[in-house]
Amino acid sequence: MVFYRSVSLLSKLSNRAVQQPSLSNSVRWLQIQTSSDLDLRAQLKELIPEQQERLKKIKSEYGKVQLGNITVDMVLGGMRGMIGLLWEISLLDPDEGIRFRGLSIPECQKVLPAAKPGGEPLLEGLLWLLLTGKVPTTEQVNALSKELRTRAIIPDHVYKAINALPITAHSMTQFTTSVMALQVQSEFAKAYESGIHKSKYWEPTFEDSLSLIAQLPVVAAYIYRRIYKNGEVVAADESLDYGANFAHMLGFDSPAMQELMRLYVTIHTDHEGGNVSAHTGHLVASALSDPYLSFAVALNGVVGPLHGLANQEVLLWIKSVVDECGENITKDQLKDYVWKTLNSGKVVPGFGHGVLRKTDPRYMCQREFALKHLPADPLFQLVSKLYEVVPPILTELGKVKNPWPNVDAHSGVLLNYYGLTEARYYTVLFGVSRSIGICSQLNNSLVLL
Numbered sequence: 001m002v003f004y005r006s007v008s009l010l011s012k013l014s015n016r017a018v019q020q021p022s023l024s025n026s027v028r029w030l031q032i033q034t035s036s037d038l039d040l041r042a043q044l045k046e047l048i049p050e051q052q053e054r055l056k057k058i059k060s061e062y063g064k065v066q067l068g069n070i071t072v073d074m075v076l077g078g079m080r081g082m083i084g085l086l087w088e089i090s091l092l093d094p095d096e097g098i099r100f101r102g103l104s105i106p107e108c109q110k111v112l113p114a115a116k117p118g119g120e121p122l123l124e125g126l127l128w129l130l131l132t133g134k135v136p137t138t139e140q141v142n143a144l145s146k147e148l149r150t151r152a153i154i155p156d157h158v159y160k161a162i163n164a165l166p167i168t169a170h171s172m173t174q175f176t177t178s179v180m181a182l183q184v185q186s187e188f189a190k191a192y193e194s195g196i197h198k199s200k201y202w203e204p205t206f207e208d209s210l211s212l213i214a215q216l217p218v219v220a221a222y223i224y225r226r227i228y229k230n231g232e233v234v235a236a237d238e239s240l241d242y243g244a245n246f247a248h249m250l251g252f253d254s255p256a257m258q259e260l261m262r263l264y265v266t267i268h269t270d271h272e273g274g275n276v277s278a279h280t281g282h283l284v285a286s287a288l289s290d291p292y293l294s295f296a297v298a299l300n301g302v303v304g305p306l307h308g309l310a311n312q313e314v315l316l317w318i319k320s321v322v323d324e325c326g327e328n329i330t331k332d333q334l335k336d337y338v339w340k341t342l343n344s345g346k347v348v349p350g351f352g353h354g355v356l357r358k359t360d361p362r363y364m365c366q367r368e369f370a371l372k373h374l375p376a377d378p379l380f381q382l383v384s385k386l387y388e389v390v391p392p393i394l395t396e397l398g399k400v401k402n403p404w405p406n407v408d409a410h411s412g413v414l415l416n417y418y419g420l421t422e423a424r425y426y427t428v429l430f431g432v433s434r435s436i437g438i439c440s441q442l443n444n445s446l447v448l449l
C-alpha cells in the first residue's frame, strides 16, 4: 500500500521562532488594534514579503545541503520517512504527535481563544495561527468569524448539483460534487485567465480559500439534512462561531455538542504534508489548479478507508461488536472479536499509523473530553476496553509498527453520544476540517513562486 510520507523541510533548517508563537506573541497582539490588525488579508500582505525573503535566503544558503539517503524501502513505502516536501504549518513527531506552528494540541487548547474560559479552541483561531504563524487575539478571531459568515453564500446551482445525485450516494460523493460545483466561482481561475502576475497569485488563492472554508459547513450540513432529515434545512445562526454554527446547521444546539464540534474541527485540520489528503491537495495545487479543484481531489483521498473513512469504519465496527456480544462485553470476548476481525483479513480500524509510534494526542484529547462529559457512556467504556485489548494483539502480530489508537478510534462514540449517530456521514466532518490545513499550506506555498 502506498501511503505518502514526508517531513517538513524548513522546520529542520530555519528559524523555529517564526513557527513557534509563544505567549509573548499573544501579549504583543494585545496592544490596541487598528482595523488592519483585525484583517487577516492585511496581516498576510505584511507577512508575505518577509516570508519570500526568508525562503530565498534558505534556498541560497542551504540549497545544496543533503537531507538524507534514500533507501529502496523508502521508495517502496511511498516516500515513507523521506524528507520530501515543504510543509510549514504543522510538524508530525512520531512520539509526540502533531504540532500546529510549533504548538501541541494541549498548548493550542491553552493559548487559542475559546467561546468560554477553559473551553475548546475556536477553529477561527487555529486558521489564523496556521496562516500567519501567530496566536490571534479574541478580537482577531471574532473578526475572522464574522468574515467567514459573510462568505458563506451558496449559489443555487450547487444545491441542484447535489440534488441530481441519488439520495443513497455516499455523503462524501455528495460533498465532493458540491466542491466541484462551487469551483465555478473561483477567483484564482478568473485571475489566471486574465493574466495575473505570478507575484500576486496568493491574493485570489487567499480569497478562494476563505470562501471555500466558509461555504463547506453549509453544504456539508445540507447534505446531512438531505440524507437523514427529510431535507429539512436549518439556517445558519449569525451569532455563532464556525464550529458551533456547523453543529447548529446539522441540527444540534446543546452547548456540549457545540464544544465537541469546535474540538473536532480543530484537531482534524492538518497532520503535516505526507498524509494522503494533504499530499494530494498540495500536489494538484502545484499545477496551479485553484483551491476548489485541489481540495476536491484531496477529499477523494480523505474517503479512503485507511485514511479518513476510518472515522466511519470505527463506529460501524464498534456497533457490530455490540450487536454480536452486547454492550457489557468482557475483555476476553473482545479479544476473540479482534482476532476474528484480523483472521478474516481485515484491519482493526482506528489503530496503527503511517508515522505515529505512540497513542495519537488527538485520541487523548477526545478521551479527556469523554472522561469529562460522558464517562458512563457504554460505548465510551467499550472504546476504553479496546485501548487495553487491541495494542497487545497487534504487537503479537509482529508486523504492525504502531499498535496504538489514532484519532479515528475515538471520534465516532463522541458524536454518537450527542445524537449524530449516522456513521456514514462522519468523513464529511473530517473533510470540512481538513480544508483548513490544505488551504493554509496552499497560501504558504505560494510565497515560493
Ligand SMILES: CC(=O)SCCNC(=O)CCNC(=O)[C@H](O)C(C)(C)COP(=O)(O)OP(=O)(O)OC[C@H]1O[C@@H](n2cnc3c(N)ncnc32)[C@H](O)[C@@H]1OP(=O)(O)O
Pocket (backbone or CB within 6 Å): 001, 003, 305, 306, 307, 308, 310, 342, 346, 347, 348, 349, 350, 351, 352, 353, 354, 355, 394, 399, 400, 401, 402, 406, 407, 408
Ligand atoms: C486520520 C488517519 O488517516 S489515521 C489512520 C486511519 N486508518 C485506520 O485506522 C485503519 C487501520 N490502520 C491501518 O490500516 C494502518 O495502521 C495504516 C494504514 C494507518 C498505516 O499503515 P502502514 O504505515 O502500512 O502500517 P504498518 O507499517 O504498521 O503496517 C505493517 C503491517 O501491519 C498491518 N497493520 C497496520 N495496522 C493494522 C491494524 N490496525 N490492523 C491490522 N493490521 C494492521 C498492515 O496492514 C501491514 O500488513 P501487511 O504487511 O500484511 O500489508
Ligand SMILES: O=C([O-])CC(=O)C(=O)O
Pocket (backbone or CB within 6 Å): 270, 271, 274, 275, 276, 354, 355, 406, 407
Ligand atoms: O498522518 C497521516 O498519515 C494520517 C492522519 O492521521 C491524518 O492525516 O490526520
